[in-house]
Amino acid sequence: MKHKLLVSFLVLLLSVPFEVMAQEYKAPVREYKAVAFGIKADGVTLNTASIQRAIDFLSAKGGGTLTFYVGRYLTGSFELKSNVRIRLSGGAVFVFSPNAFDVQGKGGNAMIYADGQQNISVFGGGTIEGNSSQLCDNIRKQAEAGHIEDAEAFTPVLISFSNCSNATVSTLYLQNAPASTVRLNRCKDVTLKKLFVFNKGNARPAIDIKDCRNVKLQDTYVDAPEPLRHDGTSNEISISNCKTVSGQTLK
Secondary structure (H helix, E strand, O other): OOHHHHHHHHHOOOOEEEEEOOOOOOOOOEEEHHHOOOOOOEEEEEEEHHHHHHHHHHHHHHEEEEOOOOOOEEEOOOOOOOOOOEEEEOEEEEEEOOHHHHHHOOOOOOOEEEOOEEEEEEEOOOOOOOHHHHHHHHHHHHOOOOOOHHHHOOOEEEEEEEEOEEEEEEEEEEOOOOOOOEEEOOEEEEEEEEEEEEOOOOOOEEEEEOOEEEEEEEEOOOEEOOOEEEEEOOOEEEEEEOOOOOEEEOO
């Protein structure tokens, strides 16, 4: 307990990157404040390029944790890379840009996407806001104008991992996703835990798992028409203490 209090004090005190121990890693993980990369928490500035630049910097350094403190961070799609962790602390909110042209991805469009990466995490007690109503409306308008060929296929999820390993998504509020909230495709050794998913206005599966191995879903609450979909292509799917708004146990 004393050690944790000391680390918390140092986090507040220091304005430069520092070393913290992370449970997901055996070695210390270097932590960087998002503000150091010009990322704005004003809810107005589009931070996509700044967030991607920060992730690329951490990746080039061998990895680390990019920490976002209290505020609203407007962003389009960005790519998470190996050995990089995104920490959204309590009171920090990622807000998806309502502009369809801020959406992209590998293996399918998403706010946060990764393909072929390992040792990645998104965690921390914050919120990811999908801004579904505004974004979907803009996607529809762009499709009607002929700028988007297939609006349904284009519509993004919040977090999409493809061909990834040793990945964690934990302790987050995930709400108003345009499509699914979390999508896993051909991944292995993934943990989803302590998630609060609110996506009741969306017919897509909130958590969508395909062709994966060793996925743990733990201590999660889901309010969505289809809380979970995992088909026969996946192996070693472990689900514990996960419920829906009606009290149904996920399995």
